[in-house]
Amino acid sequence: PEDVARVMENNRRRMEGEEISRVYEFRAVRKDGAVIEIEGSFDLIRRGEQVIGIQGIFRDITERKRIQESLFEQQKEQTIITLAGGIAHDFNNILLGVMGNAALLEDELAGLPSAKSLVKNILTSSARMAELTNQLLAYARGGKHRPEPSSVNEIIEDTLKILHGSLHSSVRVERHLDPAIWPVEADRTQMSQVFLNLFVNALEAMDMGGTLTVRTENVRHATLWHGPGAEQMAAGDYVHIAVTDTGVGMTEETRRRLFEPFYTTKFMGRGLGLAASQGIIYNHRGVIVVDSEQGRGSTFHVILPKSERCLATQSAPSPAATRHNGTILVVDDEETVRDVAGRMLKRLGFQVLLAEDGAAGLALHEQNRSKISLVLLDIQMDGMSGDEVFERMIEIDPEVRVILSSGYEETAVTTTFRCSEKIAGFIQKPYTMATLTRTIDEVLGE
Template identity: 45%
Template sequence: MKKILVIDNHPVMLKFMTDLLEKQGHQVLTAEDGLSALAILESYIPDIIFVDLIMPNISGDKLCPIIRAKPELKDVYLVILSAIAAEKEIKITEFGANACIAKGPFNIMAEYVFATIDQLDRDETSDLSKDVMGLQHIHQRNITKELLRSKEHIELILNNMSEAIFELNDKEKIVYVNPSAIALIGIPEEKLLSSNFSELFHKSHQNKIRDVLDVDDDAQNMITEESAVMLKGKQVSLNVLPFQDEEQRSLIVIMNNVSERKRMKARIERAQKTEAIVTLASGIAHEFNNCLMGISGNMDLLQIYSQGDERLNKYAKAMKRSLTRIVGLTSQLLAYARRGKYEPQNISINAFVEDALTIIRHSMESSVKVKTNLAKHISKVEVDPSQMQMVLSSVIANSVEAMEGPGTINISTREEKIDEEYVKHLRGTNPGAYYVCLTVKDDGKGMGEETISRMFEPFFTTKFLGRGLSMAAVFGIVKNHDGWISVDSELDKGTEVHIYLPAVNPQT
């Protein structure tokens, strides 16, 4: 006696196979589709499975690989029952099946079913034909060929769509996915099919997914880009369409990965915000300079006329110190507003780093170590050394504060050719251009996404980004040199600041 599972969506075929096999003393269970079969196979290990190719809720060609992927079912004998054998070539081994019987007259089908079981009893399965058994007894049907051609046409379109497409049954189980859906989620098709759709999402979004799946027959529900949900670390939007035929109701879910689009939108918004702040900073700095010229001149006169008056001279000196601080702040505002670049020179970035470090090290904590890895044969850059001194000093100062104690700062240089991927994100750059990259890497506390997005705003502060205009000035100076600055950081994993400057006569 064999334990047998028959999977077919046609009740007549299920009754025929059940009666045929039970009369031979076999134990027979039946399932009307792929999902029902998988539910049975959770607690039932058959010796033989007869499976139809064309059926709803996971077709036979998808079901066979799922069965084969289960360790407890790897030795089960899989036999395909095909109603389209005359119209379409059946590649048995591609499905992971052992044999294929063409659906035809019941008396002829019965002979091949018995022959298959007999050879399995005698352990002679290697003698079974890899061709479709019973093919010579059936004929091609034009209507079937037309339907198969239409199905293949639709599959070709779905397989090449960039959108992820899912079909769900009325219990939210996945019964179909296209290649884009598999790629988006990163789970093999055989594991994805029959899984619960809402459970793919982050727990905080699962109730929202269930709500959007609760859609009326004549409507559609959406999760738009603005209210995107998280799926495997990606932000996605959804469009849910109900589908109802005479036999069943299903849902079609069209999903788009909007992560990159939202990141680009955020970058554009930050750039626009920065431009607005730059314009404001420029205006303020200009007005400050006009006022400071008058104040500074009168302060000088006051100091001249206060000679001999120690009390008055004391106050004048204190005012002069405050004035000097305001002048410095105005200089930083001008740097942020991308004014300046007063004395550009063609210099070696490596020589600049070594000279600057001799000065910067004196103001650093002795517990912080600085290591350098400066590339040989690197192109020169056209910069104002004094402004670049401000850039490097500010970046290193923030690295020191981020470590809050002993740590290591690594400074490196390299020359890099900008490719198409960089150009997508960086306005004003050209593919194929060469840039010199100065990188400052620390092993400090790191930053989250929100801090990174705001770190170049004037007066934005955190525990270790509390240096007023310094990082805003860094941004302005680098941009004023036709370069750009990027930051890579994670909380508790340190920070890398990359400063890109155009190479002069690049060494290609």
């Protein structure tokens, strides 16, 4: 109804001779009361030189507009995903410089407890920043992803233990966990992050107290839930996790925008948690859907495919060994990363060669191939990329051992490698001295 005056005014002006577009859009109300989008094409009716009326053809473009808006939202999301992944990768490079130098400095300050305490604060803050970059990478579906057959019941219980200290006495937690739950292929750290985000979201919705209910069950199909991505799930065996709160619920607007990055209803606003959770679930070939009604609480449904593998038995880790001889070539175009990696390796007892780009790395490798034990190679470099350098090194020396390094996770960057079976190892930035030592020991067989 609010568009009637605009349409009538446009028609009046056209009939009076003004240059008004003959095609424009407006809204109309159908007999059943539904509001639809209309594209109208209007032409003047003439009798000789006199304008005696106006006629139009109306087209219902509601579905076309819906598709256009959906495509726009997908393009916007993809842009944000690309931006988030790029930012996280750059942060990881920077964090390696901060964390690596702080760890080296901590060893130098062994006799100065007060100074060592300050360094520990730096390392703690850096670790928190690394967690944030992991959330960004998870949202970008490029986070560190190490799936293994896992029990969601165990992950839920472990996550609730972490949350225990934050639970108010007015909040009751109810568990209805199927003891015969099927295993799923899950990265336990990422899945714990998802559940933690869902639990915290539920607690914040229950300011006055209430009940947090967690339920798990095996389902034979995934057609009971409707939402973004649900139609993409094939019929099969799935594990269903439901997280329900008795809080304030959500408006339709909140539900529609809930998984947008940085969208939040919180006063101070964090807003990345649920977007990151959605990215993680999609990365696990699953779906996350929310049911909510204002004033009646919310339920988040997580649906994950059943694993065809059995749960792995936990074995005691073998003690890490440290190699104290040999030469390692570090190829990285980030000076800080190069310097920190070189210092770490020298601390472990290695001789170190440093190359600032792919061309320099190839030259050093060809000159020193007989004494180089392994190569630590960055994948994302300006000029000659890491995969090009890797292929050239393999051509020169098929037996060369190369550990690839990146701010992204392994599968996100190595899938395009033509000689992927020749990759000796992978380490994700930011890494610690312990992680670097363990990776090198595995490659060199120490």
